Amino acid sequence: MQTDRRDFLKLSMAGAAALSTMSAGATLSGCTSSGPASGMKLLRPEDVELLRALTPAVMKGKIAPGDTAGIDQTLQSFDTLMVDLSEPVVAGVRQAFDVLSFGLTRGLTTGQWSAWSKASLEDAESALARLRDSSIGLLNAIYAAVTRLIISAWYLIPENAATTGYPGPPKKVAGVVPAVAPAEEATP
C-alpha cells in the first residue's frame, strides 16, 4: 500500500511537471496573447473564451448558456477580482488558464479537443468533472482556482448575493449617532 502510494505520488508529480512545462511552452511559443481583451483590464481574449464556456456550467441554475448578459456581468466582476488580487496570484491564475486554453493541454486535461467557443454546456461540465476527479493534484488545484474565482465573481455582485436569502448588511449614514443601543450595555 505504501509502495503503491509512493509510485502514485511520483506519477502525479511527473504529470504535474509535464503540465507546467507544456503550460510554459504554450506561453513561450506565443499560443497565448499578452494584451487584455476588449473591455477588460486583465482578462485576455483566450481567458474570456474559456470563461464564457465554463461560467454557465459552474453557475448552473443561475446562468443559462444563452444568458449573455449574465455571463458578461460575471466576466466583468471576474476581471475586477483579478485586479484586486496580487501579482503572484494573477500569475498563477494565468498559468491555470494557459493549461486549459492551449490546444494540447486543453485536450489532455479536459477532453475538450475543439476550441472552447465550440463547447456545449455538457462539454464544459464534463471538463470540470475531469479536472475535479483527476488523480493529479495540480489539475484539482486548477479546478479549485477557476471555479472559486467564477463563483466569487458572481456572489460578489450584491443582487446575486441576495439570492441566498442574505438581506445584505446594515446601512451606514454619514454622521448619524448609532441607531441601535450597544448590545452589551443592554444585556448585563
Next chain:
Amino acid sequence: MTDLSTITFGSNTDPYNKAAERGWDITDASQLTSSLELEADVVIVGTGAGGGTAAETLSKAGLSVILLEAGPLKTSSQFDMQERAAYRDLYQEGTGRGTKDGGMVILQGRSVGGSTTVNWTTSFRTPPETLKFWGEHMGVSGCSGEEMAPYFAHMEERLNIHKWPQAPNNNNAMLQRGAEQLGYPWATIHRNVRGCLNLGYCGLGCPVDAKQSMLVTTIPGALDNKAKLVHRARVVRILREGDVVKGVEAEALTPDVRGTTGQKIRVRATRTILAGGAINTPAVLLRSDAPDPHGRIGKRTFLHPATLTMAIYEELIDPYYGAPQSIYSDHFQWQNIHTGPIGFKLEVPPLQPAFAAGFYGAAGEQITDSMDKLNHTQCMVALMRDGFHEESQGGAVEINDKGQPALDYPINGYLLDGVRRAYNAMLEMQFATGAKSARPAHKQAKHYMSWKEAKAAVAELDVAAHKATIGSAHVMGGCPMGDDPKQSVANCDGKFHQLDNLYIMDGSLFPTSIGANPQLSIYGLVYKLSTTLLAQFHA
C-alpha cells in the same frame, strides 16, 4: 435574528477623524514625491497584534517610535460591510494568498491594524498545554502559564477582553447544542469588544469601532505618544553595519498597494522590531540575507489548517449576522499533546455569501442549490493543532527572485487523517441537532441526508490534498524563539540570535501552533517582550 439590512447607523466613531486635532503624525507613503530619511529610537515593521502592542508599550515610556505598514490606512468611516471592498483593501493579496501549491487558502490582514482589523475577535490566552510543551520540548524559558499570566491580564484589560455576555447567534448555538447532544464540553468565547452591536461584520472591518483592534486602541495610543505611522510602505530589507542592525529600508507603494512608486523610505533606529506576521517577517530576513547558520528562518511555519462542514436546517440560521464566534469546543483538542493523531478545536465561521461560496469546492447545481439555502445553513470549522507531533513539521517560507514570499506547506497523511476525523465529528454534531442535510468541504462530496449516509460516504471519500478544502486564518512560527540557537531564530526576549539590535515581536516566534485563535497569545507575549526591551533602554 432580525433583518439587519433595515438598520442604519452613523460613522462618527472613527478616531482618525480627529487625527489633526490630536496632532497625529501619519504619512501615506504613496503620496511621497521624494525619498524619506527618518530616525527614531525604535522602528517597528508591521502594525498588527505584535507591532501595535510594542508601539504603545515603547512610546508610552517616552521612546520615539516609527511604525511602518505595507497596507493602507483604512478606518471605520470607510468600512461599509461590503465583501468586495473589504477583501481588496484589508487582506493580503486580496484574499488570494495561498500555500505554494494552492493546497490551502490563507487569510491574513493587510492594512493598519494587520489581521486584528479583520479578525473575528476571538480571544484565548495561550493554552497551558501549549506553554508547557514549549518549556519541555522546544527550549522556551520564561513563558510558563504563571509567568505569562500578568501579561495576558494586562492586555485583556487594555482591549476589554471579556466573556461574550449575549446569546450566541444560531450558527454558534448549533455548535453548543451539538456538543450538549453528544456530551462534549463547550464554552463561551471571550471577545475584545466594547459597545458591540452584534452585527457580524468583524471580518470586513468593524463599522462602529467596537472591536478593540490595534487600529482603534494601541495605534491611537502610540500616536498620542508621538509615534509616527507611515503606511503604504513595504519594508524590503534591514540595514546592517557588520553584526549590528541600524534600521530598515522600505519602498513606497501605490495607492492600491499593488505596485511601487519608486520612492524609498529609510529609517535609522537604535532598535529594529520585525512584526509583519509569520510570512512577512521571515521574508524580510530572507530578503536581507540575514545570517542563518542552522537554516531555521521560515521553517516550521504553522497554519492551524482548517476544514469545514456545512449543514442545512429547517429553521433560519442567518449565519452572516451576529457575533461571528461565541462558542467553541475542545473535546477533540488535547487527548495527546504530541504523540497521537492531530487534535482540533471546533468553532464556527461567519458566512457572508462570497466568502461562504468558496468553502464547498463544488460547481454547478451542487454549489448554487447549496447557496440558495445559505440563510438556513450552519457551518462548523475544525482548526487543527499543527507542530506538536513529529509528523507535523509545518511549512517553509521562501522568497522568489522578486523577493515575494511563498509558503510551501505540504499536506501529508497525518494532517489528512485529521481532516477525515474532523468531517465525522462535525457532521455527527450537525445531524444530532436536526440538520436536514450536511456535507463536508470536499470537491467530490455532496449533501448527505443522514448521519448514517454521511459516515459511510466520508469513509469512501478520497481525502487528499487539493480535493479537501483546507484553509487557514492563523499563520504562526517560522522564527521560533528558544534558548538554543541551533533550534530557534530568536531568544526568549525576542532578540534575533545572530545580529544585535534586531528583535522579532509577532506570531512568527511561536515554536508550534497555539491550539487556539492566536491574537491574545501575540498580545501577551509581545507585551512581555516589549516591556523587557524597555528595561534595556533604561539600563
